[in-house]
Amino acid sequence: MTLSAAYKAVIFDLDGTLLDTLTDIATSMNHALNGLGLPGHEPEAYKLFVGEGSYKLAERALPEDRRDPETISFCEASFLAFYEKHWRDATQPYHGIPELVTRLHGSQIRMGVLSNKPDDFVHRCVDAFFLRDTFDMVRGAAPGMPKKPNPSTLTTMLERMALSVRQVVFVGDTGIDMRTGRSAGAFVVGVTWGFRDEDELYRDGAEALIHQPRELLRYLGMS
Numbered sequence: 001m002t003l004s005a006a007y008k009a010v011i012f013d014l015d016g017t018l019l020d021t022l023t024d025i026a027t028s029m030n031h032a033l034n035g036l037g038l039p040g041h042e043p044e045a046y047k048l049f050v051g052e053g054s055y056k057l058a059e060r061a062l063p064e065d066r067r068d069p070e071t072i073s074f075c076e077a078s079f080l081a082f083y084e085k086h087w088r089d090a091t092q093p094y095h096g097i098p099e100l101v102t103r104l105h106g107s108q109i110r111m112g113v114l115s116n117k118p119d120d121f122v123h124r125c126v127d128a129f130f131l132r133d134t135f136d137m138v139r140g141a142a143p144g145m146p147k148k149p150n151p152s153t154l155t156t157m158l159e160r161m162a163l164s165v166r167q168v169v170f171v172g173d174t175g176i177d178m179r180t181g182r183s184a185g186a187f188v189v190g191v192t193w194g195f196r197d198e199d200e201l202y203r204d205g206a207e208a209l210i211h212q213p214r215e216l217l218r219y220l221g222m223s
């Protein structure tokens with residue numbers, strides 16, 4: 001299964017796929033760490049910390065000897081409080097994403113977003129950077145909902161969109177995304193402009209890799 005005009009929808013990951021959120025995340029978590037009397041990390045280091053939600057982000061950013069649940073939760077809360085005011089200071093869509101999304105929106109292809117970022121921030125980001133109604137469904141992390149790589153939220157989204165998984169391309173930048181899409185049974189495309197390398201994407205199930213957003217059109221029979 002590779003090229004097909006049969007796909008009817010694309011579900012995108014957010015951080016590292018549609019939006020370059022790295023700087024604002026790094027600044028906010030470094031602020032939280034400094035508040036605990038700890039040093040921050042270079043923004044590059046956050047490429048490996050982001051991907052499994054804000055609790056895991058805090059856990060990975062903390063030194064090993066400070067990873068007790070109380071400190072992690074405190075650090076997460078302090079990160080979220082700062083990020084609340086700084087989530088769009090430097091955040092931007094990746095080069096070529098607005099053009100891709102506009103082209104798909106003007107076609108028959110439907111779109112959705114599935115992220116491990118807290119749901120509230122996912123909606124704020126989508127509202128800030130994309131036109132209203134661009135995406136049929138937008139889902140972030142919410143209490144009681146399993147996060148990626150658990151495929152159940154993706155499966156539920158597709159049911160609500162009345163789509164079969166065979167009609168869907170799932171696009172992301174991490175192994176977590178690749179595993180999510182594969183477990184659900186979607187065609188899985190990894191992007192190389194995000195937070196992880198090609199080895200991880202292939203190892204975790206990417207069926208294709210793209211290096212620029214417009215390359216996705218090929219897999220949708222639109223190039």
Ligand SMILES: O=C(O)COP(=O)(O)O
Pocket residue numbers: 013014015016050051052053054057114115116117118
């Ligand atoms: O915030 C995270 O941990 C990851 O977010 P993402 O799923 O949009 O990459």
